[in-house]
Amino acid sequence: MYATDIKQAPADILETGPFHILDVLDYNNLLHFAIRYNITQVYNLAAVLSGNAERIPQQAWEINMKALMNTLELARESDAKKLFWPSSIAVFGPTTPRHNTPQMTVMEPNTVYGISKLAGERWGGEYYHRRYGVDFRSLRYPGLISHKTEAGGGTTDWAVEIYFEAINNKRYTCFLNEDTALPMMFMDDAIRATIKLMQTDGEKLSLRSSYNVGGMSFTPKDVTKAIQKHIPEFEITYAPDFRQAIADSWPASIDDQVARRDWQLNDSFNLESMTKLMLTEIKKKME
Ligand code: AKB
Secondary structure (H helix, E strand, C coil), X not given: CCEEECCCCCHHHXXXXXXXXXXXXXXXXXXHHHHHCCCCEEECCCCCCHHHHHHCHHHHHHHHHHXXXXXXXXXXXXXXXXXXXXXXXXXXXXXXXXXXXXXXXCCCCCCHHHHHHHHHHHHHHHHHHHHHCCEEECEEECEEECCCCCCCCCCCCHHHHHHHHHXXXXXXXXXXXXXXXXXXXXXXXHHHHHHHHHHCCHHHCCCCCCEECCCEEECHHHHHHHHHCCCCCCEXXXXXXXXXXXXXXXXXXXXXXXXXXXXXXXXXXCHHHHHHHHHHHHHHHHC
């Protein structure tokens, strides 16, 4: 297993195994790397997230689509035939049923990021899988929450920032209003689900576009209450910005019964257990 990125990795990543600087947008280098190191599987996690993508629409489209098309072409042309690529709840739009959003439903995203995810699901799951037999696998990630990495330019970033701010300043200004419910997942559950999907016998997969994964559904108000059980003096204020419109176009909760049936998706964290772990680990980091 090789980790790659366009910039040098932090020490804790370098300690876990081989790392290489590699730009997924540079196809020739990508192909050369895959052949040299006998790569058979690729996890393509390169993307400009929803908030940043609205700031640089054309660039975001080019990066998100070119990165995917390069790894699909790599799968077609080399032994790297198995490809994981994350889709997102952003693939849904304002006309999608918001509660318990089903696997198959109306998908009319109105953000650059969402449109790139919908296009990607079709290119990977429909075109390259059916036409070239690429072993394309994908999950529609909810907002992912981790204490290891800072938030990355998305609309669910508040659910990471709030924990760091609770430890650092005991107060946070949220860019969404207090009752905005969104699907979220703790990073450890997302990593386990991703590996489980990739290790599942391909015959068992009833769909190749992208699987709904539900995780949890909560609001900024819910997280505030969970944090105040540990930090009673924690205060939150609300200053919704352009990301409020994005969040309002996304589901509040997701139905993931197809993933549970096909490859036994299960997750173990809830808001309380995740909050406890996030605060503990961030506090350790700050010491
Ligand atoms: C974002 O907010 O853009 C991402 C996502 C939900 O895909 N975290």
